[in-house]
Amino acid sequence: MFCGDETGAFVADLGYTNSRFGYGGDPDPKLQVPSYVTPGGNVGLSYLHAQRPPLENPTSPISRIYGNPKMPGEVTNWETWEKTWLSAGRQMSCDFPEHPVLLTNPGSIPKGQKETISEIMFEKLGAPGLFIAHTPALTAFSLGRHTALVVDCGGGGNVVSPVIDGMVLGRSQRRNLRGGEAIGKEYWKRIEAKVGRKVAVRTEKGKDGVYGDVSDDYLANLTGDEVVYRDLCIEEVMADFKRCHGYMAQFGSLDLREVKSLIPPSSIYELPDGTPVNVNDSPELFETPEMHYKAEEVGPEKEESIGSMDVEGSSGGADGEKEGGYEDPLLKSLPLHKLAHNALSSSDADARKELLLNVVVSGSGSFFPGFDSRLQKELGGLVPSTYRVKLTAGKHKEERSNAAWVGGSILTSLGSFQQLWLSKQEFEELGSTLGCQRFPG
Numbered sequence: 001m002f003c004g005d006e007t008g009a010f011v012a013d014l015g016y017t018n019s020r021f022g023y024g025g026d027p028d029p030k031l032q033v034p035s036y037v038t039p040g041g042n043v044g045l046s047y048l049h050a051q052r053p054p055l056e057n058p059t060s061p062i063s064r065i066y067g068n069p070k071m072p073g074e075v076t077n078w079e080t081w082e083k084t085w086l087s088a089g090r091q092m093s094c095d096f097p098e099h100p101v102l103l104t105n106p107g108s109i110p111k112g113q114k115e116t117i118s119e120i121m122f123e124k125l126g127a128p129g130l131f132i133a134h135t136p137a138l139t140a141f142s143l144g145r146h147t148a149l150v151v152d153c154g155g156g157g158n159v160v161s162p163v164i165d166g167m168v169l170g171r172s173q174r175r176n177l178r179g180g181e182a183i184g185k186e187y188w189k190r191i192e193a194k195v196g197r198k199v200a201v202r203t204e205k206g207k208d209g210v211y212g213d214v215s216d217d218y219l220a221n222l223t224g225d226e227v228v229y230r231d232l233c234i235e236e237v238m239a240d241f242k243r244c245h246g247y248m249a250q251f252g253s254l255d256l257r258e259v260k261s262l263i264p265p266s267s268i269y270e271l272p273d274g275t276p277v278n279v280n281d282s283p284e285l286f287e288t289p290e291m292h293y294k295a296e297e298v299g300p301e302k303e304e305s306i307g308s309m310d311v312e313g314s315s316g317g318a319d320g321e322k323e324g325g326y327e328d329p330l331l332k333s334l335p336l337h338k339l340a341h342n343a344l345s346s347s348d349a350d351a352r353k354e355l356l357l358n359v360v361v362s363g364s365g366s367f368f369p370g371f372d373s374r375l376q377k378e379l380g381g382l383v384p385s386t387y388r389v390k391l392t393a394g395k396h397k398e399e400r401s402n403a404a405w406v407g408g409s410i411l412t413s414l415g416s417f418q419q420l421w422l423s424k425q426e427f428e429e430l431g432s433t434l435g436c437q438r439f440p441g
C-alpha cells in the first residue's frame, strides 16, 4: 500500500487528439495539450502558431502519442510515449518520485503494454505508485454515476461503454471511427471544394503579405512529415471552425430555417491564409456533422442484424465480434446511435433500463449545439417505447472534455482508494506481470 494522500497524485488522461495532466484533488487539469510530441521532445505545442518544426530536424519526426485511432490507449511508439511524460513533467515542474501516477485506459491497452508502462513509471520516472483506471468508469464517476452508458465523442472516434457498478463491460464496449478528426477532415474537404483550391494552413505570411513559399504546387506535393504537419494544422483550424460554426441539425435532414435562425446573416470564417468563407451561404458545411448519424458504408446485411437486436433480449456479444468490438469493420462506420444501441444490446439485460436512464455524454466532439437532443432522439427511436432515454453531461464544456481526468482526480483523493495503488515496493516484490493484475481488465 502507498499512502498517496501524503502528496497529490499525478493524473494523466492521454487522448488521441488532446491530453490532460494535473494533480489529484484539483478541479481541473493543469496542462491540456494536443497529443503529439514535437521533434524537440515537447508534448503539445501548437504547430499552427509555431514555426515549421518538421523541417528543423527531419530525423526526429512529429509523433502522435497514440498512433492508432482503432486502438485507443495502445502505445505505438514507446520513445514518444516516454517523451510525453518527461515533457509534461517539465512543463508542470513535477517531480515524479513524489507523486503516484494514475493513467487512464480507454479500454484497449494490451496486457503486455501495461507491464511496460509500469516498468517505465517505476524504473525510469521513479514514481512511488501507479494505477491504470478505465476511462469510461472515471467519466461516469465524475458525474457521480456508478452505472452509466458512457458515450465519449473524441478526436479518434466515438466510444460507447456500458459501466455497471463502476466496472466497464469490456465485451460490450463499441467504437467507431467517426470521431472529431474525421469530421474535421470532411469539413476541410468541403471548404476547399467551396474555395476551389487547396488552402494553405500556415499562419506566417511572407514579406508582401502573401504566403511565401506555400504555392499550390507545393501543397499538392507534400510528403512524409509535411503531410502529418498539415493534417495536425487542419485539425486545429477545424476545431476552431467547429467552435465558431458547428451545429447539429435536429431532424436527420438539414432544416435551413432552423440553422439560419442560429447564424447571423453574414457569417464569415477566415481561413489561415486569409480566405473568407461565407458560412451562412454553405448548407454543405452545416450538414457535415451528420456524419455521426449517416448510415453509409454499412453493409445492408449487417445493418439488418443490428436493427433486429432487442433491447430486452438476452445478453452476449453481438454478431460474434471480437472483444471490445475494435476490430469489426462494421463498427468502424456504424452511426453513433446504432453504436450505442449495439453496446446496450450486448450488455446485461437486467441493467439496460438503468443504463438508458444514465447515458453520460463526454468528449469535445459532443460540443455541437443540439448534439444531446439529437442523440436522445435517435437512440430513443431504437429502443422500445417503454424505455426512457436520459442524457447527462457536465454543465460546462470543460466538464465534458475533462470528464475522465476529473473522475481520476476525485478518485485519487479518496482515502479508500489509497490501498489500491500498486506501490513501488510491491512492484519490486511482485514484478510487473503480477503487479499489473491489480488494475481492472
Ligand SMILES: Nc1ncnc2c1ncn2[C@@H]1O[C@H](COP(=O)(O)OP(=O)(O)OP(=O)(O)O)[C@@H](O)[C@H]1O
Residues within 6 Å of the ligand: 014, 015, 016, 017, 018, 019, 035, 072, 152, 153, 154, 155, 156, 157, 179, 180, 181, 184, 235, 238, 239, 242, 243, 244, 246, 362, 363, 364, 365, 366, 367, 368, 401
Ligand atoms: N466546439 C466543438 N464542436 C465540435 N467538436 C469540437 C469542438 N471543439 C473541439 N471539437 C473536436 O473534438 C475533438 C477532440 O475531442 P477530445 O479532446 O474529447 O478528444 P480526445 O480525448 O483526445 O479523443 P479520444 O477520446 O479519441 O482519445 C477534436 O476532433 C475537435 O475538433
